[in-house]
Amino acid sequence: MLHHLFVNTNIESETIEVEKGISLFIFRLGDGKPHVFVISGIHGNEQTGVYVAENLIEKLSKTELFGSITIVPVANPPAFRCKSRNSPMDGLDMNRVFPGNREGTVTERLAAEIWEQAIQADYIIDLHSCEEECIPYVLALHREFSYVKSLAYKVGIPYVIESTGTRGQLFVEASREGIPAIIIEMGGKCSVDLQSAVRVRDSLLNFLTSLGIIQGYELESKPEFYGRIVEIRAPTDGLFIPKSFCGSEISEESPIGEIKNKNNITSPLNGLLVYIKKVMYVFKGEKIAGIATKLKH
DSSP states (O other), X not given: OGGGSXXXXXXXXXXXXXETTEEEEEEEEEOSSSEEEEEEOXXXXXXXXXXXXXXXXXXXXXXXXXXXXXXXXXXXXXXXXXXXXXXXXXXXXXXXXXXXXXXXXXXXXXXXXXXXXXXXXSEEEEEEEOSSEEOOEEEEOTTTOHHHHHHHHHHOOSEXXXXXXXXXXXXXXXXXXXXXXXEEEESOSSSOOHHXXXXXXXXXXXXXXXXXXXXXXXXXXXXXXXXXXXXXXXXXXXXXXXXXXXXXXXXXXXXXXXXXXXXXXXXXXXXXXEEEOOSEEEOTTOEEEEEEEEOOO
16 A cells, blocks of 8 residues: 555665565655664554654655665554554564564565665664644654764754663664664554644754754754653552643642542652553553653763
8 A cells, every 4th residue: 555655756776575465565766875664663553653654755755965864764564554553463563573584484584675775774764643632743762872962952852761772673773773763752552643743844854854864854953851650559549630741841749640539640750750540440550651850961
């Protein structure tokens, strides 16, 4: 389906068949350095990133480029078709198996193909969606690697959160290989968050402008850097009702939400409310919100 969206534009495309009926579609625009690699759809139920990737291909196909961009809109076709995080072929989470294995399962072979493409780039940007309502934010090893922090700054998403560095993730493994790599998280789970998509697309165009690959996009943005996310979990079963909005700066003991007729939930620290669940029934111990503390410069 995706392969035929851009056949009439000036784009080089490659189809890699990993297994019968499972193909990876790769789109290349421009030539030479700098070279940016953009990927989405590693998790099949995260659709906003796929929308952003397609939108980028369409827009950049009509733009003069002074460098090159490789875009993989759907990294995990089996999971995408099932709208699931993990692959229905082998049950694996692709973002835990990089750099992959050419002799392994379908997910491991897909990851190996993607890894070989990605490590040829100067920069890697991996598009994802939060499970809850969330603001667009960058997830990065920005305190560990200065070149990663520099990339996060150039992209210009207002919030940059420190990653836990879980191994097997594309951006983590690439960062450890010396390639500047980040994740951009957006809203949209089995749906497209258009507001997040537009904001992230424009930030990526601004990033390409900062590299000199394209001209004409300049956004004023000075991102703030934060530590790791502290997860807030439901103290009991019940109907969760949020009392704060993602993107708000909250102080210790500020209300986050309530479990109807049971518990008020307050913040354990001062920080940025990165994500929060909608009104829904939750169970004791379930993640309902995440807060990150701003770092001192």
